Amino acid sequence: MSSKSPLYRKVAGDLRTAIAAGEYGSGARLPAEDELARRYGVSRGTVRQALAALRADGLVTSRRGARRVVLGGAARLQSFAELRSFSRWARSLGEEPGGRTVAVDPARATEEEAHHLQVPQGARVFRVRRVRTLSGAPVMVERTTYPERIGELVAALPVDAVSHSEQLELHGVLFTDAHHTIDVVPADRDDAGLLNCPAGQALLRERRRSTDPAGTPVEWSEDRYLPGTVAFTVHNSTATSALGRRLGED
Amino acid sequence: MSSKSPLYRKVAGDLRTAIAAGEYGSGARLPAEDELARRYGVSRGTVRQALAALRADGLVTSRRGARRVVLGGAARLQSFAELRSFSRWARSLGEEPGGRTVAVDPARATEEEAHHLQVPQGARVFRVRRVRTLSGAPVMVERTTYPERIGELVAALPVDAVSHSEQLELHGVLFTDAHHTIDVVPADRDDAGLLNCPAGQALLRERRRSTDPAGTPVEWSEDRYLPGTVAFTVHNSTATSALGRRLGED
DNA sequence: GTACAACAGTTGTCCGTACAACTTGGAGCT
DNA sequence: AGCTCCAAGTTGTACGGACAACTGTTGTAC
Structure with missing residues (x-):
């Protein structure tokens, strides 16, 4: 059956569920890109593409020199x-x-x-x-x-x-x-x-x-x-900025 | 003097100002990646990285097979x-x-x-x-x-x-x-x-x-x-989802 | 004319390599 | 103990190539 979804998506999905399952608790450090590449049998570029998706969702941080860290609290973000x-x-x-x-x-x-x-x-x-x-x-x-x-x-x-x-x-x-x-x-x-x-x-x-x-x-x-029924949640970072504030001129 | 900012950032900035200056009006199609790569003297990968930033900001669409289209209306998004x-x-x-x-x-x-x-x-x-x-x-x-x-x-x-x-x-x-x-x-x-x-x-x-x-x-x-003073604006797309809706349990 | 088919153009995915920039932890010294 | 410094580890940037998947257009056949 196998899907037609690209490789990096599967990797991203796998990491997402691993995080959701608590394999990497809040504050834990993810394996290095090379390690993940080896583990999944894909190239580092593909792993990076998957991780970029997680970062955009606010699931992990990333900075040069250090391993990625799982961001707690953000929890469940709707697709x-x-x-x-x-x-x-x-x-x-x-x-x-x-x-x-x-x-x-x-x-x-x-x-x-x-x-x-x-x-x-x-x-x-x-x-x-x-x-x-x-x-x-x-x-x-x-x-x-x-x-x-x-x-x-x-x-x-x-x-x-x-x-x-x-x-x-x-x-x-x-x-x-x-x-x-x-x-x-x-x-x-x-x-x-x-x-x-x-x-x-x-x-x-x-x-x-x-x-x-x-x-x-x-x-x-x-x-x-109606107030109290829903709230909007947004995640943003220096990497991917999507939220803004505007003067309310209407 | 030249800055220490990475190449893809300069390309992205350049494209951003070009769009803001109206060189590519709303609905216009951007040059192809190969063309941009030639024009800036960089590799296609670098151009793609720049374009990904614009897409995350909601400035352009992108889909397989067709050139990128400038999204009007979104206008100015704060950093x-x-x-x-x-x-x-x-x-x-x-x-x-x-x-x-x-x-x-x-x-x-x-x-x-x-x-x-x-x-x-x-x-x-x-x-x-x-x-x-x-x-x-x-x-x-x-x-x-x-x-x-x-x-x-x-x-x-x-x-x-x-x-x-x-x-x-x-x-x-x-x-x-x-x-x-x-x-x-x-x-x-x-x-x-x-x-x-x-x-x-x-x-x-x-x-x-x-x-x-x-x-x-x-x-x-x-x-x-205070109501009427500010509004929050968010852009999201299937590519980069950062916004969510939540039940308001408080 | 209209529908279908072929084709060139374009973006998406994936691989590989190399180097730069930064963080971390430990070795060694004071 | 505390400090500096170095080396290993890790991510960021940039290059290159190859093929897959899709779009829009052109042209042909009916």
């Missing part, structure tokens, strides 16, 4: 797939994801939408509003705008489809990059009704712009979470 | 240094950072602090409370716990020192990795007094654990921002 899909994320935690599509509206792109989706202003887009639940309780309201091509696929989905992203994947729509902005906003009347909370309630807001492998925007979304 | 230091970040935006140290207390590590700093419970630590301002207006309250070694350095700083992190750097204390958790909490009495806002006001909370190159924790901090 990109789990982050992209609310459903997948929830299921991986043993929670039962639910969703109710409130509205699917064909519309004309506003200036903001046009900018983020890189389409001309006034172009045809689809606006989708959904309420997401964990084990039945509403947790998040999701307002997504899709360009026409993608929106048509979404509009064709049944209203009770739990995971839109998984359905889109089946149609060959891939999400590979996303840019997120996280801040706080008060709930408006609409949020309050959908989330069953008082208007003005502070919500954790995540705005997201996702693109496909070719760099074409495929969604522009604004999600609002 | 790790700017994220680490409130002062540096503020100054890079033309704002005047300020700070007031409210208290520096030697203390015994609580269970939580001990866990995050990887010291025995009850070990000597220093708790520092500061109010941070932008152009005079209070924006954030920062509650940081340092292990004894670092805390002693901080305690010796003048109360009106604007940037603690820059001072620590001068003493050879390096921060290379950080793990962040972002969510929302209501302001307690203390926050309200320091930030001059009503108690119960929702604040954007960032909890942070920073480590040095050896993987030793050097700070554990909880920062609370």
